[in-house]
Amino acid sequence: MSNKKKFFNSNYFGLAIKNLFISIIIIALLVVGSLTFIHFYTQHGSMRTVPKIKGKSISQGVELLKKSDLRAEIIDSVYLRDRAFGEIVEQNPAPSTIVKPGRKVYLIVNSTTVKKVKVPNVIDMSLRQAEAYLTSLGFQIERVDYGTSAYRNLIIGLKYKNQTLEPETKIPDQSKIVLVAGNGLQNERYGFPYVVGLDYNTAILIIQSSKYIVGNIQFDTPPVGDKKKYTVYKQNPALVDSLQENQPIDLWLTKTTQPSSTIRSAEEIKNNKYNGNFQTEKTEVEDIEEFFK
Known part of the structure; x- marks a missing residue:
C-alpha cells in the first residue's frame, strides 16, 4: 500500500493520473448539478395552455391568466369606437398556445377614456x-x-x-x-x-x-x-x-x-x-x- 501511495503522491506520472481522476469527478458533479438546476428552473415537463382573453375586460383577462399561472403585460392601447372601454383587443401568444408557467402574455387594450x-x-x-x-x-x-x-x-x-x-x-x-x-x-x-x-x-x-x-x-x-x-x-x-x-x-x-x-x-x-x-x-x-x- 505504501508503494501505491508513494506512486500517486511522489511519482510525476502518478500525480497526473490522480489529478485527472479528481478533475473528472468535479466535472461530472458540475454537469449533474447544472442539469438538475436547469430542470427545476425551467420547470421542464410542466406546460400551460394560454386561455382566450381577447374581448374580455382587463380585470377578467388578468384573472384568467393568473389561474393558468401566467402573467399579463399591457404593451399598447388604442381607441376603437365599437369596442368597450378597457376591452382586450389583441393578445400574444394567441389562445391555445402551449407555454411555460409564468410566461408573460402581451396585451393591446382599448382606451379607458373617450378620445x-x-x-x-x-x-x-x-x-x-x-x-x-x-x-x-x-x-x-x-x-x-x-x-x-x-x-x-x-x-x-x-x-x-x-x-x-x-x-x-x-x-x-x-x-x-x-x-x-x-x-x-x-x-x-x-x-x-x-x-x-x-x-x-x-x-x-x-x-x-x-x-x-x-x-x-x-x-x-x-x-x-x-x-x-x-x-x-x-x-x-x-x-x-x-x-x-x-x-x-x-x-x-x-x-x-x-x-x-x-x-x-x-x-x-x-x-x-x-x-x-x-x-x-x-x-x-x-x-x-x-x-x-
Missing part, C-alpha cells in the same frame, strides 16, 4: 358641406338652428351643450353638435340684426357681422367669467328705420330663464318672427348651396 377630437372650422361652409365633414370625423349633428344671415344655409356658428363652440376646440369623439345656419332672411332696407333670445356669444357675433356695432351691455347680475351663459332678453333699438350704419345696439342680458315668449325657437328665427309690434320687410336671399353646385 377628444378637434372640431374643424366649418364657418362659412354650406350646411350640406359642414354636415358631411363633421359626420365623417365622427361627430353627430344634434339639430340645425337658424340665425340672421344674408345667405340661407351658410354656417355662421356652432354650439355644444348649449354653449358657443369655437373652431379648433377639442371635444369628446362622437359628441352632438348644433349647427347655426343662416336663415336667408333679412330686413330688405336695413338688414337689421334682432338678437333677443340668443346667447351672449351668438348675439355679439351676429351684431359684429352686420352693419352695426355692439353698444352698452348690461347684465342683471355681474358675470364671473361666464358671459356665454347669459341670454339677451332686451335690445335697443329693437327695430327702427332711423338707425344709421355703424350705430350701436344696446343689449340687456340675464342668466335667469326667460318666458317661452321671449326665447326664440329655431323655427321662429327661420321665419323671422319677432316679438312686439314690429313687422320687418323681408326678402329671401339665394340659398348658399347654389354657390357650391
Whole structure:
C-alpha cells in the first residue's frame, strides 16, 4: 500500500493520473448539478395552455391568466369606437398556445377614456358641406338652428351643450353638435340684426357681422367669467328705420330663464318672427348651396 501511495503522491506520472481522476469527478458533479438546476428552473415537463382573453375586460383577462399561472403585460392601447372601454383587443401568444408557467402574455387594450377630437372650422361652409365633414370625423349633428344671415344655409356658428363652440376646440369623439345656419332672411332696407333670445356669444357675433356695432351691455347680475351663459332678453333699438350704419345696439342680458315668449325657437328665427309690434320687410336671399353646385 505504501508503494501505491508513494506512486500517486511522489511519482510525476502518478500525480497526473490522480489529478485527472479528481478533475473528472468535479466535472461530472458540475454537469449533474447544472442539469438538475436547469430542470427545476425551467420547470421542464410542466406546460400551460394560454386561455382566450381577447374581448374580455382587463380585470377578467388578468384573472384568467393568473389561474393558468401566467402573467399579463399591457404593451399598447388604442381607441376603437365599437369596442368597450378597457376591452382586450389583441393578445400574444394567441389562445391555445402551449407555454411555460409564468410566461408573460402581451396585451393591446382599448382606451379607458373617450378620445377628444378637434372640431374643424366649418364657418362659412354650406350646411350640406359642414354636415358631411363633421359626420365623417365622427361627430353627430344634434339639430340645425337658424340665425340672421344674408345667405340661407351658410354656417355662421356652432354650439355644444348649449354653449358657443369655437373652431379648433377639442371635444369628446362622437359628441352632438348644433349647427347655426343662416336663415336667408333679412330686413330688405336695413338688414337689421334682432338678437333677443340668443346667447351672449351668438348675439355679439351676429351684431359684429352686420352693419352695426355692439353698444352698452348690461347684465342683471355681474358675470364671473361666464358671459356665454347669459341670454339677451332686451335690445335697443329693437327695430327702427332711423338707425344709421355703424350705430350701436344696446343689449340687456340675464342668466335667469326667460318666458317661452321671449326665447326664440329655431323655427321662429327661420321665419323671422319677432316679438312686439314690429313687422320687418323681408326678402329671401339665394340659398348658399347654389354657390357650391
